[in-house]
Amino acid sequence: MDLECASQETVKQGLLARGWPPIKGFSKHVKTKVLEFFSLLIKLGQDDPRRVVHSLKAGLALTLVSLFYYYQPLYKSFGVSAMWAVITVVVVFEFSVGATLGKGVNRGLATLLAGGLAVGAHQLANLSGRIGEPIVLGIFVFLQAAVSTFVRFCPQIKARYDYGLLIFILTFSLISISGFRDDEVLELVHKRLLTVLIGGSTCVIISVLVFPVWAGQDLHNLIASNMEKLGIFLEGFGDEYFKMPEDGESKEDRPFLQGYKSVLDSKTNEDALANFARWEPRHGRFQFRHPWKQYLKIGALTRKCAYRIESLNGHLYADIQAKREIRRKIQETCTTMSMESGKALKELSMAIKTMVKPFAADIHIENSKSSVKNLDTLLKSGLWDDETDLLEVVPVATVASLLIDVVTCTAEIAESVNELATMLKFEVVEPTVSPEKPETGQPKIGIS
Amino acid sequence: MDLECASQETVKQGLLARGWPPIKGFSKHVKTKVLEFFSLLIKLGQDDPRRVVHSLKAGLALTLVSLFYYYQPLYKSFGVSAMWAVITVVVVFEFSVGATLGKGVNRGLATLLAGGLAVGAHQLANLSGRIGEPIVLGIFVFLQAAVSTFVRFCPQIKARYDYGLLIFILTFSLISISGFRDDEVLELVHKRLLTVLIGGSTCVIISVLVFPVWAGQDLHNLIASNMEKLGIFLEGFGDEYFKMPEDGESKEDRPFLQGYKSVLDSKTNEDALANFARWEPRHGRFQFRHPWKQYLKIGALTRKCAYRIESLNGHLYADIQAKREIRRKIQETCTTMSMESGKALKELSMAIKTMVKPFAADIHIENSKSSVKNLDTLLKSGLWDDETDLLEVVPVATVASLLIDVVTCTAEIAESVNELATMLKFEVVEPTVSPEKPETGQPKIGIS
Numbered sequence: 001m002d003l004e005c006a007s008q009e010t011v012k013q014g015l016l017a018r019g020w021p022p023i024k025g026f027s028k029h030v031k032t033k034v035l036e037f038f039s040l041l042i043k044l045g046q047d048d049p050r051r052v053v054h055s056l057k058a059g060l061a062l063t064l065v066s067l068f069y070y071y072q073p074l075y076k077s078f079g080v081s082a083m084w085a086v087i088t089v090v091v092v093f094e095f096s097v098g099a100t101l102g103k104g105v106n107r108g109l110a111t112l113l114a115g116g117l118a119v120g121a122h123q124l125a126n127l128s129g130r131i132g133e134p135i136v137l138g139i140f141v142f143l144q145a146a147v148s149t150f151v152r153f154c155p156q157i158k159a160r161y162d163y164g165l166l167i168f169i170l171t172f173s174l175i176s177i178s179g180f181r182d183d184e185v186l187e188l189v190h191k192r193l194l195t196v197l198i199g200g201s202t203c204v205i206i207s208v209l210v211f212p213v214w215a216g217q218d219l220h221n222l223i224a225s226n227m228e229k230l231g232i233f234l235e236g237f238g239d240e241y242f243k244m245p246e247d248g249e250s251k252e253d254r255p256f257l258q259g260y261k262s263v264l265d266s267k268t269n270e271d272a273l274a275n276f277a278r279w280e281p282r283h284g285r286f287q288f289r290h291p292w293k294q295y296l297k298i299g300a301l302t303r304k305c306a307y308r309i310e311s312l313n314g315h316l317y318a319d320i321q322a323k324r325e326i327r328r329k330i331q332e333t334c335t336t337m338s339m340e341s342g343k344a345l346k347e348l349s350m351a352i353k354t355m356v357k358p359f360a361a362d363i364h365i366e367n368s369k370s371s372v373k374n375l376d377t378l379l380k381s382g383l384w385d386d387e388t389d390l391l392e393v394v395p396v397a398t399v400a401s402l403l404i405d406v407v408t409c410t411a412e413i414a415e416s417v418n419e420l421a422t423m424l425k426f427e428v429v430e431p432t433v434s435p436e437k438p439e440t441g442q443p444k445i446g447i448s
Numbered sequence: 449m450d451l452e453c454a455s456q457e458t459v460k461q462g463l464l465a466r467g468w469p470p471i472k473g474f475s476k477h478v479k480t481k482v483l484e485f486f487s488l489l490i491k492l493g494q495d496d497p498r499r500v501v502h503s504l505k506a507g508l509a510l511t512l513v514s515l516f517y518y519y520q521p522l523y524k525s526f527g528v529s530a531m532w533a534v535i536t537v538v539v540v541f542e543f544s545v546g547a548t549l550g551k552g553v554n555r556g557l558a559t560l561l562a563g564g565l566a567v568g569a570h571q572l573a574n575l576s577g578r579i580g581e582p583i584v585l586g587i588f589v590f591l592q593a594a595v596s597t598f599v600r601f602c603p604q605i606k607a608r609y610d611y612g613l614l615i616f617i618l619t620f621s622l623i624s625i626s627g628f629r630d631d632e633v634l635e636l637v638h639k640r641l642l643t644v645l646i647g648g649s650t651c652v653i654i655s656v657l658v659f660p661v662w663a664g665q666d667l668h669n670l671i672a673s674n675m676e677k678l679g680i681f682l683e684g685f686g687d688e689y690f691k692m693p694e695d696g697e698s699k700e701d702r703p704f705l706q707g708y709k710s711v712l713d714s715k716t717n718e719d720a721l722a723n724f725a726r727w728e729p730r731h732g733r734f735q736f737r738h739p740w741k742q743y744l745k746i747g748a749l750t751r752k753c754a755y756r757i758e759s760l761n762g763h764l765y766a767d768i769q770a771k772r773e774i775r776r777k778i779q780e781t782c783t784t785m786s787m788e789s790g791k792a793l794k795e796l797s798m799a800i801k802t803m804v805k806p807f808a809a810d811i812h813i814e815n816s817k818s819s820v821k822n823l824d825t826l827l828k829s830g831l832w833d834d835e836t837d838l839l840e841v842v843p844v845a846t847v848a849s850l851l852i853d854v855v856t857c858t859a860e861i862a863e864s865v866n867e868l869a870t871m872l873k874f875e876v877v878e879p880t881v882s883p884e885k886p887e888t889g890q891p892k893i894g895i896s
Contacts, residue, residue: 178517
């Protein structure tokens with residue numbers, strides 16, 4: 001007893017030495033952590049209420065398949081195999097319809113194929129007698145596991161059939177090995193396949209019928225909102241860059257100028273959503289063979305534009321800023337370039353969101369292009385006097401040049417959005433409000 | 449019969465109409481596809497032979513646990529529960545030690561916890577009589593599935609314990625539901641826990657002992673090789689940019705200038721490897737609590753530099769290039785800036801790889817910084833004559849400005865690599881070859 005007390009004291013001392021909160025404040029510390037965790041959970045639910053719905057759906061699906069155990073006639077026909085329906089629901093039920101369907105189809109087909117092959121392997125192994133059987137089975141299991149594991153490294157297969165291969169290895173091993181102890185292999189395969197199908201279809205049906213979450217719709221929205229984020233940055237950039245430090249507070253506290261950062265790392269998310277979306281049937285305005293590749297193309301171009309914006313953002317907060325006089329000379333053209341590209345991106349984003357042919361975007365792009373031309377003319381005309389320090393021109397010239405790159409990127413994005421609009425036959429709606437006239441140069445409506 | 453023939457013909461016609469290769473060329477088409485697939489597999493193995501070894505290890509682990517079925521004394525004590533050992537091996541065995549350990553620990557702990565709670569739930573449900581029992585059990589299953597599914601959305605938990613939560617839902621549901629049919633719940637929990645532990649430890653032991661793949665080592669190498677890729681680009685950039693189009697072939701065919709592109713999208717990979725690495729025990733020069741966060745910090749800075757390089761790369765292939773005279777004036781300083789930053793990055797990469805304190809990197813960075821100063825002086829001194837078209841100066845000024853950004857980024861990277869070197873007590877090795885002298889300005893050895 002004494003020994004136990006002593007060791008408890010040692011543990012306590014050790015904890016204290018490691019800066020653990022003293023026992024007195026410990027419960028308070030735990031309370032704070034728990035409160036923090038709960039407020040995080042509430043925030044997760046508020047950010048996307050579909051998460052709450054999904055959790056309830058998962059609970060519902062699981063409760064439904066557990067009827068196999070509770071309801072006597074069902075239990076009679078499946079017995080413990082009903083367990084596979086429960087397992088299938090837990091592992092197959094995913095957030096989006098596409099992901100659930102993809103996993104369900106993978107699991108179903110892999111179980112069928114592996115079950116068939118395992119029966120064959122069992123028959124072959126049976127021929128080798130009671131001593132040879134485990135050896136032959138062992139070789140089969142080793143070979144199929146090694147080959148299937150290696151095939152999983154193949155990127156094209158990993159993207160769509162990784163889960164199927166995992167289930168293939170699992171089912172083949174389980175059935176061929178069980179066959180050694182249980183001669184009713186065919187019945188085993190039959191029961192397993194049936195329960196997997198029941199579990200899988202429960203998931204798919206609930207996923208599709210109860211407040212469905214479509215990965216395709218999510219990809220569609222993600223692409224549009226990424227474009228919008230860049231647009232917001234560009235609309236604000238001109239004013240922010242040319243505003244003099246003495247005009248007011250620090251530039252750093254502008255959250256709307258930081259929204260674009262999430263676009264830089266969105267590739268993985270886009271790829272995953274496109275992979276899920278490919279499994280989804282026709283829904284709403286999305287067909288089965290919707291041009292998801294075109295979305296990825298637009299996403300890649302948006303990211304390319306975001307890289308330029310990241311460079312621009314660096315100049316927003318650079319310590320050495322050019323003198324007011326130097327910047328003022330190109331302020332108007334640069335602000336127009338940035339503003340018009342931003343408007344074009346927001347227009348394009350809205351066009352994707354509403355699936356209406358972009359109308360004013362081309363005009364904004366033409367305006368930004370004509371600003372580029374104005375800038376060229378300005379520069380050719382000897383903008384700054386001879387005494388101007390070239391050193392001070394460099395940062396301004398860089399911002400101008402990056403903005404020219406952004407205008408080019410925006411035009412590329414517009415082109416690929418127009419391709420998408422043609423593919424999907426976006427609606428043509430005459431705008432009720434006429435788009436703004438460009439601030440410099442002649443308005444060039446309807447060009448390109 | 450006629451109907452069947454007719455429908456076959458319809459299918460064939462349909463296939464032909466869809467551009468399917470005609471039946472005559474079909475087998476050839478399949479042959480080509482199969483050959484392509486096999487050459488892809490061979491390439492995958494050649495690119496990283498550890499993949500082949502991993503596949504053999506997976507086969508070995510699976511064959512080992514299948515002994516539970518073949519060996520009578522083992523089968524006697526576990527029976528069909530041995531299946532759980534097979535399932536555990538298939539789903540837990542991952543490429544790296546960290547991923548395998550993470551999944552194994554998650555699975556083990558989740559099974560223990562869920563098993564305990566499920567026994568409690570079973571006891572409570574037992575109190576409600578034969579009719580009340582399924583209702584109480586159903587409520588428990590629904591609640592735990594919904595709550596656990598929701599908690600999986602929490603990003604911090606998803607990163608480390610997602611698999612554990614999945615297994616928690618699975619085990620709790622299986623055991624509490626099975627309890628309805630089988631009163632030996634405790635034995636069920638005991639067998640399941642033991643088989644999961646056996647399967648999990650088989651995976652971990654094989655993963656650690658047979659040609660282990662350490663996620664930590666992979667992260668370490670990835671960070672170093674990303675830095676090297678940027679270095680290669682920067683070393684080649686100066687010559688490539690200032691080379692005149694008439695000098696030779698197209699600039700597009702320079703694969704060494706495209707290597708940096710993979711750095712842009714490496715965040716997901718780095719995050720995943722760091723998550724796995726956190727599970728790994730001490731190995732080689734890596735401790736259990738290795739500063740993986742510092743690697744992620746270096747990775748983020750490297751990516752920031754890569755975004756600037758992406759902008760630079762755009763200027764390499766721009767149609768409008770400044771005239772030779774304009775570019776020649778800053779050619780030397782720009783080439784030095786680019787070359788010295790590139791050398792610094794390659795030095796830092798080598799320092800990480802060999803875990804030796806970077807020696808020459810500081811000198812290269814000082815050289816690149818002094819080139820920035822030289823450029824400032826050049827620009828101040830009225831570099832171009834008054835008749836120079838400002839329009840032609842802009843692209844050159846942009847390249848110079850982006851290179852200045854790159855120099856700043858490189859200095860930041862060097863600083864965080866030095867922090868890492870201090871944390872990990874990198875070896876100090878006196879170089880046998882003295883680093884090159886800067887081409888412009890005075891050598892500034894040993895500064896900063």
